[in-house]
Amino acid sequence: MNLPFQNDDKALREGVDRVMNARKKAGLEGLVGGLEAVEINVQPANLRVAAEEFLGCTGHQFHMAYEHEHAHLCVLRQEGSADFLFTSRKDACSPFAAFNMAPKSKNLPETRLETFIFKCPDVERFAALQMERGNCFLTAEPLRTDKYVYIQTPPSRYTGNSIGFIQWLGAEGDWFRRGCGELNWKLDKPDKPHLANVHELDHAATRVRAEERDRAILEFMEWTNYSFDFAVYVEALNSITNVARLSADDFAMVFTSGISPFTTLEESGPTEKYIYNYNTRVHHLAFSTVNIEETYAAFKRDGMEFLVELVGGPDEGLHQTFTKPFPTTLLVNEYIQRYGGFDGFFTKSNVTMLTAATDNQ
């Protein structure tokens, strides 16, 4: 009889070495940099309200809204953070559609954090090198515009996320290419001082199936210059929080999976259950926050609902909390403050409490 599948890090570490070597050999090292933007697609009727909600729960500001042949877009921006591009598609067909058809997400069939866009100094060369390795993109060749060169992967079969690569030709962050038309939108930033405490995007966490954890992480490493760093196992919840990093200062990509696969809704832990309900997708976006206790209290006064109180504290080195998911994006916000001298990225006790808090989503 076969033993049931269980993750451990031995095979993953071997895979990491293999991918790092292959990446170097292919000349891909240094060709993908940090996160430039996150693209969140929503139902067309929700575009404006999704952007407004985001303005009300982060430090990002309205930058501009525009349209092109394929979408309406709204750009939200904060110095030092990745841009957020809220989009709604004009095209009837979406390569992400199949990933959204889960019991609790199918009522919002176009809603998903779809793409993480990374900086690339030479998109054409990068695309050619990846294609030589047999890796395909969503388009046969990069899109060359007056402002940037861009290409993106198809949605990953393991995460449903796409990875985009952008080479700026002029000013960085100038998304408004030839063929775009500005929309007459002016979204107001709520006048709430605590929003200034919410800084850059620190990490995003994608939930993946236990049996696909290694492949999801290795695939992400094949496309970028990230590397798997460490994993926190929470046996009691059948959950692993896996962290991939570019450097200690960059946005981190987190993958959360079961240790063993989904069984039944009654028996499975929160991570595998979430995938049953929502399919693989980004579960939360974590924002680096200062004065987190005051900020959390202000959000509560403001009516924001949370899945859990603040967990951890200055003595443990970090404080974190999760909001309830936003109805227009299905995404949870995490607010995180690390205190001086804390050299770990996460603590097992916080990871445990945060994971447990997602059980009722």
Ligand SMILES: [Fe+2]
């Ligand atoms: Fe997190």
